[in-house]
Amino acid sequence: MNISEILSKCDHTLLTQTATWSDIQGILDDGMKYHTASACIPPYYVKKAKEYVGDRLAICTVIGFPNGSNTTAVKLFETEDALHNGADEIDMVINIGELKAGNEDFVREEIRTLKKACGEKILKVIIETCLLTEEEKVTMCRLVTEAGADYIKTSTGFSKAGATFADIELFAKNIGPNVKMKAAGGISSIEDAEKFIGLGASRLGTSRIVKIVKAEEEKKDGSADTSY
Numbered sequence: 001m002n003i004s005e006i007l008s009k010c011d012h013t014l015l016t017q018t019a020t021w022s023d024i025q026g027i028l029d030d031g032m033k034y035h036t037a038s039a040c041i042p043p044y045y046v047k048k049a050k051e052y053v054g055d056r057l058a059i060c061t062v063i064g065f066p067n068g069s070n071t072t073a074v075k076l077f078e079t080e081d082a083l084h085n086g087a088d089e090i091d092m093v094i095n096i097g098e099l100k101a102g103n104e105d106f107v108r109e110e111i112r113t114l115k116k117a118c119g120e121k122i123l124k125v126i127i128e129t130c131l132l133t134e135e136e137k138v139t140m141c142r143l144v145t146e147a148g149a150d151y152i153k154t155s156t157g158f159s160k161a162g163a164t165f166a167d168i169e170l171f172a173k174n175i176g177p178n179v180k181m182k183a184a185g186g187i188s189s190i191e192d193a194e195k196f197i198g199l200g201a202s203r204l205g206t207s208r209i210v211k212i213v214k215a216e217e218e219k220k221d222g223s224a225d226t227s228y
Helices: 003-007 021-034 043-053 072-084 096-100 104-118 134-147 165-174 190-198 208-224
Strands: 010-013 038-041 059-063 089-093 122-126 151-153 180-184 203-206
Touching: 003 190, 003 208, 010 021, 010 180, 010 208, 021 038, 021 043, 021 208, 038 043, 038 089, 043 059, 043 072, 059 072, 059 122, 072 089, 072 104, 089 104, 096 104, 096 134, 104 122, 104 134, 122 134, 134 151, 134 165, 151 203, 165 180, 165 190, 190 203, 190 208, 203 208
Parallel strands: 010 038, 010 203, 038 059, 059 089, 089 122, 122 151, 151 180, 180 203
Antiparallel strands: none
C-alpha cells in the first residue's frame, strides 16, 4: 500500500486543549498538502478553518467530546452549529452511561437525531471501546447500524486506550453493510496504519502519520544537500 493511499484515509487530527489557531492552521496546511481525508479539529475553530481551506479539505469536528455525557439537546445544538459554521463531518461521542445501563433506545435515538441533523454530511459515532465490554461493543455495532450513522469509531484518544486491531476485527463482524469503520487513538506507525486498513478501517484518526511522512521528507532533503 503506498503512502498516498494511507494518507487519503487519515483524519489529520488536533484536539488538544492548548491548540491555538496557529497550531490548527498547521494541521490544515498539512491536510491540504498531503491530501488527507479531513482535518479533525475542535468546534471553536471550524468556521475559521472552513474559510481558510474552502473546498480544498474536508473539515471534521467533534460533538459531546470527550465524555459523551452532554444532553441530546446540547449535542444537537453543537452539531447544528458546527454544520452552520461549515463542518463537513461530525464525530459524536455516545452516552456511555446510558449504554451501560442498558438503555439501548436512548443511545440509538440520540445517534439517529444527530444523523438526521447531518443529512448527507458524514456522522461518525465514537463508542470509546476501552471502556466497554465485548458485549457492549457488539451492541453498539447494532445500534449504530440501526440508527443509520455512517461510521463507527473506536476512540476519542482521551481515555485509557485507543484503537486495537481486535476491536476493528470485532466491528467488521458485527456492523451492517452501510456502516464503515474508523480506528482512532494511538496509531503511531505506517505498519499499524496499513494493518488497520487491511482489517477494513476506512478512516484513521491520527496526527502521527503525517508527522512520519514529513520527517522522512526532511531526511531525504537533508541527504540530498551537498556541501562545497
